[in-house]
Amino acid sequence: MFSRHTARAFGLALTVFFLSSGLTALSVKAQPEKKDEKKDEKKDDKKAKSKLKILVPQDDAELLIEGKATKPTGPTREFETPELVVGKLYEYTFSATWRPNNYTVLTRVKSVEFKGGEDVVADLTKADPKAADKAVIRWVPTPDDIVDEMLKLGSVKKGDVVYEPGPGDGRMLIAAVKKGAAKGVGIELDPKKAEEAKENVKKAKYEKEITIIEGDALKDRDYSEATVVLLYMGNEFNNLLRPILEKQLKPGTRIVSHRFVIGDWAPDKTIKVTGADGDEYTLHLWTVKEKEKKK
Structure with a gap:
C-alpha cells in the first residue's frame, strides 16, 4: 500500500514561475516537517518530477493549484511539480474559475491522485459529479x-x-x-x-x-x-x-x-x-x- 500525501501535508509551499521552455514549474520552499510525516521518507528514496497537464473550460479561465494562482492562459496549461518520491501517492487540487457570460461566474474543483514521477492529466472541462460546480450570478x-x-x-x-x-x-x-x-x-x-x-x-x-x-x-x-x-x-x-x-x-x-x-x-x-x-x-x-x- 502506498501512503497518500497532499501537497499541503507534504509541507510544500507552491509558487509559480515560467521556464524558457514554456513549461511552468511549481517550485517549492521547504517547510519544517512533522516527525510522523518524515518517517516514511528515506534519504536514498528515488525522486522525480511529475508533469501536469490541466485542461480548462475556457481560454481565459483562472486556474489555482493547491490554492495558488497560476499565470498561463489557453485551453491547456502545463506545469511541473517539485521532486516527489517515486511511487508514492500524492493528491493535488485544481480549481478553475471562468465567466461564460457577463452575469455568471462558475468555479469547478477537481482533486487528482497520482504517483510521484508519473505524468498527470486533469480535465476540468467536464463537471465532476462528486464535486458540484459553484455558480455566482449577477x-x-x-x-x-x-x-x-x-x-x-x-x-x-x-x-x-x-x-x-x-x-x-x-x-x-x-x-x-x-x-x-x-x-x-x-x-x-x-x-x-x-x-x-x-x-x-x-x-x-x-x-x-x-x-x-x-x-x-x-x-x-x-x-x-x-x-x-x-x-x-x-x-x-x-x-x-x-x-x-x-x-x-x-x-x-x-x-x-x-x-x-x-x-x-x-x-x-x-x-x-x-x-x-x-x-x-x-x-x-x-x-x-x-x-x-x-x-
Whole structure:
C-alpha cells in the first residue's frame, strides 16, 4: 500500500514561475516537517518530477493549484511539480474559475491522485459529479409587471409555497405572497442582497410568510415543500439546479423561468409578453410530472 500525501501535508509551499521552455514549474520552499510525516521518507528514496497537464473550460479561465494562482492562459496549461518520491501517492487540487457570460461566474474543483514521477492529466472541462460546480450570478431585477406575468403563468394561488434561488431584493417572493402564497423562501448567496431582501420583506410586513436564507442555493438545500419555483438565474445555473429539482420536487410543482431554459428539459409552455417598458420578455413554464421525478 502506498501512503497518500497532499501537497499541503507534504509541507510544500507552491509558487509559480515560467521556464524558457514554456513549461511552468511549481517550485517549492521547504517547510519544517512533522516527525510522523518524515518517517516514511528515506534519504536514498528515488525522486522525480511529475508533469501536469490541466485542461480548462475556457481560454481565459483562472486556474489555482493547491490554492495558488497560476499565470498561463489557453485551453491547456502545463506545469511541473517539485521532486516527489517515486511511487508514492500524492493528491493535488485544481480549481478553475471562468465567466461564460457577463452575469455568471462558475468555479469547478477537481482533486487528482497520482504517483510521484508519473505524468498527470486533469480535465476540468467536464463537471465532476462528486464535486458540484459553484455558480455566482449577477442579480438583474425583473420588472414588476413581468413578475406579475410569471406568477400568472405559474398559477400562483392561495396556499402555495414559493421558492426562489437568488431572490435579490425579494420582489418576486413579496409579489407571490401578495397573490396569496402561504409561504416564500429565498436563498441568496450575496450577503448584501440577502440583507436588502430581508429589509424589503420587513417593510412589506411579510416577515412571518417569507424567509430569506443567506447561502448557496445549490448546496444542501431542500426544495421538497415547494409548489412553485421561480427562476431568473441563467442557463448554467439552471442546469446545475436541475438534478436537485428533479429529485426533490413533487409532481404538480410548477417551475417558472424568466428567459432561461433548463438544459434539454423542454418547457410545457413558453410565452412572450411585452412589458411596460416596451421590451419583449420570454417566460417558460414546467410542471413536474411523475416520470420526471427521479428517485
